[in-house]
Amino acid sequence: MGTNAPPLMIGIDVGGTKIAGVVIEDDLAGKGVTVLAQTQRPAQRGANALIDCIVAVIDTLNTQLAQRGETRRASVIGIGTPGTVDGRTGDVRAIANLSIDYVPLARAISARCGMTTVVENDVNAAALGASSMLFGDDATETIAFLNLGTGLAAGILRDGVLDHGSSNTVGEIGHIPVEPHRWKCACGQRGCLETAASGGAAKRLWPYADPPMPAILAAAHNPHDARHEQAQDVQHIIINAIADAIDILAVTVDPAAIIIGGGMAKTGEPLLHAITKELRQRAQSSKFIDSLHLPSRLKLVPADLPVGAIGAALSAKHVTTAA
């Protein structure tokens, strides 16, 4: 361990069912990220339970570091969370899945753990993590991360830096109201893309299996399945809305790569195949869409990597480099 040893950073990914944590070493030469410790715990409802759970995850991570003989300790904590994040104060509002109206998350964790704590939107954190693992820390392109989670949202990186816009609304493409069924969205509008292109929508449209997406694709491909025609309809609805989201990202952000992530991405290659097939069909009837070469821009997030927690740690990187 020399004075040039890279800093260690803790990353926490707050999910609706679990709190995941990692300790990463970020090579300053841009060679990438190494995960040194990793753990997770079931999430519980309420602000105090969330804080206790995050502290317990951090304790476990520090124990793992000590067990592997690591004498360095992490200097900063980055947390990725759903809800409305105030990046300046680290306060979070409206974490619906954990029944939290308000939690001063950065201040609470910093007070308990004695480390500078940075809070980032969970989709943005996953965008940072996925981009870093797929393209390295020095990506100079514009990269979009399309999160097919409970809802639908995108994180946008330009030259490796997250685009937050003027009010943290960049990438909220799940609430573009263009879906033809005009279903009511939790946001109050009708026809939002996430009423069709999301894990939550897949559950609503296919209540027969959990997770629904692998079952929908399998039944849609199997003419002997009892729900074959229904599965074809549901697949058509979901894949069309995902393709619309990809079209929208392409013409508004023009990213070099569109990384598909979130819970639905665990479906893997069959999902990517269905999306690619729809994009190719659109390209056949549109020279404009054909010229965008959308299938070649798509990447699936690596399923076995905790990109949300890794990206949360990376979101705190500027704190270590500024120190």
Ligand SMILES: [Zn+2]
């Ligand atoms: Zn909406």
